[in-house]
Amino acid sequence: MVQATNLGFPRIGAQRETKKIVESFWAGKVTEQAVDEAAIKLRAENWQLQKAQGLTQIPSGDFSFYDHVLDHSVMFNVIPQRFRHLPDGHERNFAIGRGIQKPATETQEKVDIEAQEMKKWFDTNYHYIVPEFEANQTFHLGAQIKTLQEFNEAKALGIHTRPVVLGPLSFLLLGKAAKNSPGLDLITLLPKVLPVYEELFAKLAQAGADWIQVDEPILALDQPSAVIAHFRETYTRLTAAAPSLKFLIATYFGRIDSNVSFIKDSGVAGLHIDLVRAPEQLEHVIANINNTQVLSLGLIDGRNIWKTNLANALKIAQTAVQALGSDRVFVAPSCSLLHTPVTLRFEKRLASKSPELFDWLAYSEEKCKEVQALNNGVESVQAELADNARSIEARRTSAHTTNSAVRQRLEAIVPDQLRRRSVFPERQVKQHEANPLPEFPTTTIGSFPQTKEIRLARAKFTKGEINDAAYYDFIKQEIAFCVQEQEKLGIDVLVHGEAERNDMVAYFGERLEGYIFSENGWIASYGSRCVRPPIIFGDVHRVKPMTVTESVYAQSLTKKLMKGMLTGPVTCLQWSFVRDDIPRSVVCTQLALAIRDEVADLEKANIVHIQVDEPAIREGLPLRTVDFDFYLQWAVDAFLLATTGVKDTTVIHTHMCYSDFQDIFQAIIRMDADVLTIENSKSDMRILGAFSTHGYTAEIGPGVFDIHSPRVPSTQEMKERADAMLKYIPRRNLWINPDCGLKTRGWKEVRESLSNMVAVAEALRASKA
Template identity: 55%
Template sequence: MSAKSLVTATNLGFPRMGANRDLKKSIESYWSGKTDLQTLLLSAKNLRSHHWYLQQTAGISNGHIPSNDFSFYDHVLDHSFMFGVIPEQYKSIQNKVDQYFAMGRGRQQDGVDVPALEMKKWFDTNYHYNVSTLSPSTEFKLTPLIGDKVKPVQEFLEAKAFGIRTRPVILGPITYLLLQKSAKSAPSDFDLLSLLPKLLPLYEQILAELKSAGAEWIQFDEPALVMDLPASVTTALKTAYERLHESQPYLSLLVATYFGTVQEKTINTVLELPISAIHLDIKAPEQLDVVLSKIPSGLVLSVGVVNGRNVWKANYEKQFALVNKAVSALGKNRVFVAPSCSLLHTPHSLSSERKINSEIRNWMSFSTEKIDEVVTLTIAANHGIAKVQGAFDANLKANKFREASPLIHNQKVKQAVSNISPSMLKRSEAFEARNRAQQAKLQLPLFPTTTIGSFPQTKEVRVARQKFKNGEWSQEKYDEFIAAEIGRTIKIQEEIGLDVLVHGESERNDMVEYFGENLEGFIFSENGWVQSYGSRCVKPPIIFGDVSRPHPMTVKWSAYAKSLTQRAMKGMLTGPVTILQWSFVRDDQPRKDTTFQIALALREEVVDLEAAGMSVIQIDEPAIREGLPLRNSEQEAYLKWAVDAFLISSTGVRSDTQIHSHFCYSDFNSIFTAIKKMDADCVTIENSKSDLKLLTALETFGYSSGIGPGLYDIHSPRVPSFDEMKERLEAILTYVKKDLLWINPDCGLKTRGWTETIASLRNMVEVAKAMRK
């Protein structure tokens, strides 16, 4: 049997950080000046080669191992830099790598003071990308980051030198343009896709260089195609890929869609494109039937049958049936087997996980295991299940055990969800009455100042936590350390002059992980890190079963902090939707049911915090927007249960207890009506990097409760000046009534250092005081 008559095992992308967050450590060492650029470049090269060899050894077909899926910060930023979309304020930075990092995270050194580009969520994931600003006058120019070749070509040649033929991954022109934003100066009717004629020559040049370098297949990622799109987008899609094919007719182009199903009219357009293959995320198996009934002869179908966004084992029986259906309809030579999307969103490997319950671990699969699943399904398709019978039998056994396991089910929790009543979905009084009661109790000044919750997690804090975790410190010694940190944090806030204080969360490893550790139904990996943005990695909890609260989670340290000050103290919780979205979630029941279980647990915690003297309680929901389904037809139902979950968690308190919530780095204009229905007494929102566009929703929809648009960006180490924040506050006042306005940073301060944090907050408080006068 020739290789050409076989099903092909492929991959769309591999995690960048490495098995032990190697890239994070290398980048942060470079940022701190501990290592030079050559050391950074060498460590990155070694990491890339290791990942290519790993996939080759596992059995991913030569020529279909991805390259250019690596990034030093963000793959969307990579493309903006490569296309020469570099704003003027960064051009004074001579070193191109430093210029690139400044665009991602800002820079305040060597006489340069520039903020970072805006961040947004990558579709409905917890990955963040950097947004560039485009206008009709935008010009594009190919700009290498390192050396004299642009990144896709450089990394293809690098792999080739290692003896590995790769499939370069490039963000498709339609998705790239749709992910950016229009400049303020652009006409109101400016269409980002109108820049396509300017951009396509650069894509054509990249393809020419890749062809010259020896590439055979090119993967164009077009995840935007799973969204509801106007006819103009499908027209642009056709224009783009006809030109790209004409420029290099002998290159095989694969258009990859993922994160959902594609509209029928969009699928029809894609199937007519002069491309060699289309990739589908088989999230809804019925889409496979539609495509198989329409796919033209010769077009290869890449079936995304291994979930690239979750940690559960594939069900070989079900997934092989889908692969086999495609093979039966098209023949082996026209089928690729692949993950549903890039494996960027799953941890590196299960091999280092030693402490997870062995039964639950046997239900799981991280990135390297998912590669093995792709290869196993490919072997079965090519040579029959008997060739991998042992793997199929083990997979069936694991999935059957999981389905029936008593570890998953708690009838008391299920009953509590079924007993949720309408009275649990509303506060006892309207905002106006609550506001009067809260102001009488809190006696806050005009423009009250606060923070979003967390304060710097220093090396000392992390070391102390690790010593306690390793058994080197006793509970008593660790508690003494945390108490001292909280005392220090309270004193600093009082000296700065903040009005509503927080305890700083020094005892918390992560805003979701901490709660998962204190709830039933969660487990945790030792090394299950995934990239959130830049060098920032998170280790999501894993929800495997029914969720309940066995004991109070935050009351002890919140009450202790309250005992140290006469000022208002804010209790800090992560909301139910965010805990869901930032965890790996069980896939054996509706996400709504799991969210309501979490909400009921948080409701108990909120009531206990109030009893412990917390007059302000913040329930953060930064992920509520990212959970919004990409298709319009599914959004209303999601928003209904997402809002209900917040209400379940927050409505058990008295009217004089103030409920806050926080939202960050998403376009909330589209869900502002839902935010109003959450009926929080105050919402704080990311605002500093979004040109006040989020506040235009106030004019459109109206908002009569407290609101705190962030005055400065905490994702950058730079310290914003008094004048900069005062100017921003004055602009905010054109949208928000002064008696409703809170003054706060964009987000929590966990990732910042104390020096920059104190300096920034001092400026922020001085701005509030000046405005009161």
């Protein structure tokens, strides 16, 4: 019998219960006990729900208040020195995730501990807390063994679960050396961590577990053969130590490729592979497991919101069943459903207003149902399949997903549309002539504080409590205020402040055709923070200008240059749920054409500096280096298509943040922007050296201060940073700006920081080259 399984269920709750209780706890409104009770209730509901959908192997240990990697570190007692004096419990765990600051009291000194680093989880928009290991790291299980507790909790409810554990190689290699242990080779910790895994597995076996899921997502990345040798030894040892347990190694987000080589003789009972991202790998994997091992087929997309084409999935499942026999096949989502919203039950507005589209969707709850339907399908129960086929066909043939004008325009794209008229050095001369700026021009990245008043006005507008005219008047006032403030500060290239934007992608999505918005499509992003990505369901196109009114109004208030502000096509793509019926590159090109039109309209309206933000370009990079070029080709082409339709004198800016630029220098150069502003205040200056060695010659504004912190940087520290930048960047190319937008900050600190920043530029100008 094929098993219907799942790798992980969202932990946020259908009504974001986890976020709410955790944030109440942070605010001191509820006790630790209340937090635990809420979690127990939610876990029970999640297990019951999965059971009700017919799953036969349900995960446990997949819950988390903050991040599952953080939980895993804590379970193994990998707690950085600076947190160790805090008492064991939620407060300490949250402190590791978000840092802790408390003013001094009569009885206690002040507390100020920096959080552990947060990083993007592979190519998703989920962030994990990077484990910090020390050279003399010890590992041991504490009194609270989360995975065991949750297994027992489910058992008490009569639900036999499959505990999920992050595997030792991924745990170590996704981590980093602590500051006090520079150069630590993480793999040398393996002999120390394995006994603790053995102990954990023995306890799970004793509690009655049979299958356990050991996540090793790093198997989807390029790995040197030495690491694969460690995999072989590790799993041979762990499985021998726990003979009653059946190990399922779970990989996801990409293909396992040659990393599969250790599986055969490793003693593991099964392997999970992602057949949504990498359907082509089935045959290769079947050929590389032994004749008792189970193959878990990731056939339901765990990272998107569309219904699965069950007939197609069934064909793949049947191929596997033919090769392996039904006892050796599991069906499952491609990865943990952590990356998909919880349930469609609360999407009332979509259900009533867009029933056609609503019928195409499946969130986590519905995806569990699909797993079961697929399972039934393999067992020749066809009932749900017919219904699914109808829905898939309706989507395929819908008149609403295709727009022939858009398709024709895409067909007609010619290489000239991806090129500026002149090369950068010529443009630079013309630009400086047409619109002179002082040396070291100062600017900001776009957004200014999103105050309570702004959010309130927007909420009222959305609820219909104030009309269009009143809301727009309010926005105009905000723009005027923001322009005035920048003039007072003496900034050179101004922005309108983005008061009208709730979110840099949603704002454009709401103004483009081809997008819809969910009410409850939340997914975890980091900590308690959830995001609700807009949904691209059809051909994207622009019906009318989206930002011109605001930019033109802002320009009318000042003699200084006003920078137009747009979100780039790649970022719109990355931060949306994207239709899966045409290639992502095509969707991206459609977005690029829409932005191109907007750029043209801004230029026509005499906006001569235009910024097209691409903060997400790096995160779209594939997991395997051989796939980089293909992605970068279409992603950079999309940026070029969006930005190159302008005159030589129009200055195109782009902005990137959250990035390791290492892998993408060539791509950044090919983007051919005139000015690049990047997050830099926390990075090593050597990265700037790398920009010039790789041949970057255009203007650049590496951020001189960190906008994530309310701290006001002094002129001196920023000047030191700028001086260091001048070692790598010629004077005429250096801009002075913050790391990113200021929307999460308050006006007081923004004024002070920017005033100090302007002083830096003045000091630089005074010092002759």
